Amino acid sequence: MSFDFIENGSITSAAGFLASGITAGFKRSGAPDFAMVVSESPANFAGVFTSCTFAAAPVRVCQQLVKTSPYLRAVIINSGNANACTGEPGMESARKSCAIAAKALGISPENVAVASTGRIGVQMDMSLIERGVALAVPALSADGGNTAAEAIMTTDTVPKAAAVKVEAGGKKFTVGAMTKGAGMIDPHLTTPHATMICIITTDAEISNAQLQHILAANADESFNRITVDGDMSTNDTVLILANGNSGVKIMPDSPEEAAFKEALLALMQNLARRMVMDGEGATKFVEVRIKNARSKQDAKLAAEAVGNSLLCKTAWFGNDPNWGRVVAALGYSGAQIDPDKCDIYLDDIPVVKNGGDAGTPEKELLDTVKKREYTITCDFKDGDAEYWVWSSDVSYEYVKINADYHT
Amino acid sequence: MSFDFIENGSITSAAGFLASGITAGFKRSGAPDFAMVVSESPANFAGVFTSCTFAAAPVRVCQQLVKTSPYLRAVIINSGNANACTGEPGMESARKSCAIAAKALGISPENVAVASTGRIGVQMDMSLIERGVALAVPALSADGGNTAAEAIMTTDTVPKAAAVKVEAGGKKFTVGAMTKGAGMIDPHLTTPHATMICIITTDAEISNAQLQHILAANADESFNRITVDGDMSTNDTVLILANGNSGVKIMPDSPEEAAFKEALLALMQNLARRMVMDGEGATKFVEVRIKNARSKQDAKLAAEAVGNSLLCKTAWFGNDPNWGRVVAALGYSGAQIDPDKCDIYLDDIPVVKNGGDAGTPEKELLDTVKKREYTITCDFKDGDAEYWVWSSDVSYEYVKINADYHT
Numbered sequence: 001m002s003f004d005f006i007e008n009g010s011i012t013s014a015a016g017f018l019a020s021g022i023t024a025g026f027k028r029s030g031a032p033d034f035a036m037v038v039s040e041s042p043a044n045f046a047g048v049f050t051s052c053t054f055a056a057a058p059v060r061v062c063q064q065l066v067k068t069s070p071y072l073r074a075v076i077i078n079s080g081n082a083n084a085c086t087g088e089p090g091m092e093s094a095r096k097s098c099a100i101a102a103k104a105l106g107i108s109p110e111n112v113a114v115a116s117t118g119r120i121g122v123q124m125d126m127s128l129i130e131r132g133v134a135l136a137v138p139a140l141s142a143d144g145g146n147t148a149a150e151a152i153m154t155t156d157t158v159p160k161a162a163a164v165k166v167e168a169g170g171k172k173f174t175v176g177a178m179t180k181g182a183g184m185i186d187p188h189l190t191t192p193h194a195t196m197i198c199i200i201t202t203d204a205e206i207s208n209a210q211l212q213h214i215l216a217a218n219a220d221e222s223f224n225r226i227t228v229d230g231d232m233s234t235n236d237t238v239l240i241l242a243n244g245n246s247g248v249k250i251m252p253d254s255p256e257e258a259a260f261k262e263a264l265l266a267l268m269q270n271l272a273r274r275m276v277m278d279g280e281g282a283t284k285f286v287e288v289r290i291k292n293a294r295s296k297q298d299a300k301l302a303a304e305a306v307g308n309s310l311l312c313k314t315a316w317f318g319n320d321p322n323w324g325r326v327v328a329a330l331g332y333s334g335a336q337i338d339p340d341k342c343d344i345y346l347d348d349i350p351v352v353k354n355g356g357d358a359g360t361p362e363k364e365l366l367d368t369v370k371k372r373e374y375t376i377t378c379d380f381k382d383g384d385a386e387y388w389v390w391s392s393d394v395s396y397e398y399v400k401i402n403a404d405y406h407t
Numbered sequence: 408m409s410f411d412f413i414e415n416g417s418i419t420s421a422a423g424f425l426a427s428g429i430t431a432g433f434k435r436s437g438a439p440d441f442a443m444v445v446s447e448s449p450a451n452f453a454g455v456f457t458s459c460t461f462a463a464a465p466v467r468v469c470q471q472l473v474k475t476s477p478y479l480r481a482v483i484i485n486s487g488n489a490n491a492c493t494g495e496p497g498m499e500s501a502r503k504s505c506a507i508a509a510k511a512l513g514i515s516p517e518n519v520a521v522a523s524t525g526r527i528g529v530q531m532d533m534s535l536i537e538r539g540v541a542l543a544v545p546a547l548s549a550d551g552g553n554t555a556a557e558a559i560m561t562t563d564t565v566p567k568a569a570a571v572k573v574e575a576g577g578k579k580f581t582v583g584a585m586t587k588g589a590g591m592i593d594p595h596l597t598t599p600h601a602t603m604i605c606i607i608t609t610d611a612e613i614s615n616a617q618l619q620h621i622l623a624a625n626a627d628e629s630f631n632r633i634t635v636d637g638d639m640s641t642n643d644t645v646l647i648l649a650n651g652n653s654g655v656k657i658m659p660d661s662p663e664e665a666a667f668k669e670a671l672l673a674l675m676q677n678l679a680r681r682m683v684m685d686g687e688g689a690t691k692f693v694e695v696r697i698k699n700a701r702s703k704q705d706a707k708l709a710a711e712a713v714g715n716s717l718l719c720k721t722a723w724f725g726n727d728p729n730w731g732r733v734v735a736a737l738g739y740s741g742a743q744i745d746p747d748k749c750d751i752y753l754d755d756i757p758v759v760k761n762g763g764d765a766g767t768p769e770k771e772l773l774d775t776v777k778k779r780e781y782t783i784t785c786d787f788k789d790g791d792a793e794y795w796v797w798s799s800d801v802s803y804e805y806v807k808i809n810a811d812y813h814t
């Protein structure tokens with residue numbers, strides 16, 4: 001088996017998918033803010049969503065679809081209004097949005113999913129949905145994936161789309177995806193948990209149950225490993241659609257299924273990494289890797305504490321090789337750690353040895369922390385469990401974006 | 408019973424306590440960085456400390472003293488070096504610091520406590536301790552409390568000292584305190600958990616066991632309720648010394664004990680509030696109050712999630728009445744909340760009613776969020792438990808301080 005990233009790949013790289021991105025008017029800027037994805041034939045599907053108690057109306061509509069609808073034909077996504085904390089009227093708006101799109105496409109409303117991102121607590125202006133659908137349907141195209149990826153951006157500075165071509169046992173199929181999310185990023189996508197929005201398409205044929213299982217497992221190894229600000233959103237949504245157009249059928253526990261899962265993970269990790277790189281105001285990409293912990297839970301607590309530490313994140317911004325803040329975060333993480341055994345590395349350079357200063361000259365450390373991207377490895381030497389997260393720094397620009405932006 | 412704050416009160420407002428603050432040379436700036444507190448007679452004592460796994464050497468020395476030493480005569484505190492993550496040599500330095508002070512004062516080392524704050528991972532320069540003690544002993548004075556409060560500052564912009572005069576059943580005694588801490592503030596002081604350092608003195612007579620019990624309970628209602636950055640320190644230390652010089656003996660479960668506890672809480676809350684007000688780069692003081700939750704644990708999870716949310720804290724800095732971020736934080740807090748019942752107020756102004764927009768014009772909300780100090784109240788209408796925390800905003804100045812400062 002092998003897979004390759006496709007140049008300029010997107011959700012429409014998979015056969016039988018059309019997409020468009022247009023300006024409906026949700027954003028005051030006039031930038032594109034409404035995307036539509038359509039499968040030419042019924043697509044099996046699965047979803048993982050925010051675990052926030054105040055899950056937005058579109059999230060609740062999608063959760064219902066996952067339970068009751070056999071397949072999807074379309075997904076509509078707007079940026080600029082999250083339709084969260086909008087009560088029953090918001091639910092009605094989300095359902096009606098699906099119905100408006102369904103009518104325009106000549107399909108059934110239960111085959112249309114909806115995702116929203118933007119300001120919380122504002123009722124949807126349904127005239128904008130009407131306009132969005134009216135403009136998006138005629139704009140649908142087999143190479144519209146990248147315009148759709150642009151239309152779902154909020155504080156993102158670059159659109160994020162990718163696709164992989166997979167070959168397994170002589171059979172070929174494609175998986176494409178787009179994602180947005182630069183702030184309110186600390187996804188915990190369980191079956192069904194991330195304001196990231198990610199839409200994945202594949203032309204493989206695979207059952208809803210397989211999709212759900214693989215999507216949830218892969219989310220745990222990708223979107224659930226990233227944090228920009230430690231704030232999970234009301235609207236996080238990851239949907240995958242599989243329309244079978246490649247003619248490749250993926251059976252449970254087959255080598256093709258393993259290949260699909262692996263390629264999908266590579267795609268999801270690629271997008272997760274780019275979300276962190278494009279995190280609000282981010283100037284650094286830092287991988288925090290815990291090794292040789294007593295348990296995976298200990299490793300996870302430790303990695304997440306460092307990845308979410310405001311003091312660490314500001315030190316990263318300041319190019320400060322400040323391992324004291326890393327140690328402090330490990331110490332309050334709740335993880336079982338023997339402080340006298342802990343080693344810490346910046347990339348491959350030792351900074352802490354057995355809980356104390358490793359003696360590396362600060363100059364050498366500075367060379368590492370000045371890089372755009374580096375890894376902090378904490379070796380607890382106390383077991384064999386590991387965990388990693390991807391995080392970004394907190395910069396002046398982060399504060400500016402979030403002091404000014406009305407979510 | 409009654410109590411009053413004393414003008415310019417400090418740790419030396421309690422009878423029989425001497426203090427000094429001098430420049431030993433830990434800080435490159437030449438600002439005062441070494442403080443000494445001495446009780447003229449043996450003082451009962453208690454302490455609560457950081458729960459960080461990597462507790463600093465001086466914390467471990469104090470924890471040992473609480474277990475084994477019957478009384479204290481002195482406390483030395485340096486700022487500029489935390490003596491954390493310094494291994495066995497660091498432990499040796501902490502013990503030796505006590506011995507140096509003891510010798511100069513003609514007392515026993517087990518009657519001297521030590522606290523440190525500053526950079527992590529650097530071995531103590533014992534010549535600075537020698538110099539500090541040599542300068543601090545002759546400078547000891549019965550009105551030296553405020554100079555001591557200055558010497559323990561790190562990124563604090565103002566010294567924080569206070570004292571209360573208590574009258575209970577015709578008996579009068581005094582409780583004084585000083586504290587530092589403007590960053591790495593999210594104390595979880597349990598018997599024995601906050602880089603805040605707080606030294607409390609009283610001239611009442613009260614047992615070590617009573618002190619420990621009262622100190623821990625009051626810490627839960629004061630220092631454990633504050634967060635500046637969500638980062639707990641390796642060095643948090645709160646020590647209370649009671650020398651009995653007022654002649655007032657406080658018996659267990661007596662009205663005097665209740666009066667002592669109440670007055671001490673007022674003092675600790677006064678200092679806790681000022682720590683948040685003086686939080687690194689802070690321009691806002693925000694009380695987050697949860698009402699009518701199902702359980703205190705639910706209320707605590709919810710209050711701490713909002714109080715630590717980076718998105719909320721940047722919105723506060725931006726004078727943004729952004730309740731969406733509050734709701735998002737409540738939603739991911741893990742607290743049991745019925746989203747359709749949740750009401751939120753900015754001071755007394757409703758912003759969320761039953762989980763949706765309360766319809767208050769933004770102009771009215773802006774008047775509140777522009778204030779230096781306000782309260783966000785979340786009423787879950789689902790029980791009778793409550794909890795509150797005090798938090799500050801995250802500003803450009805916060806990032807500047809923490810990108811530049813070497814902890």
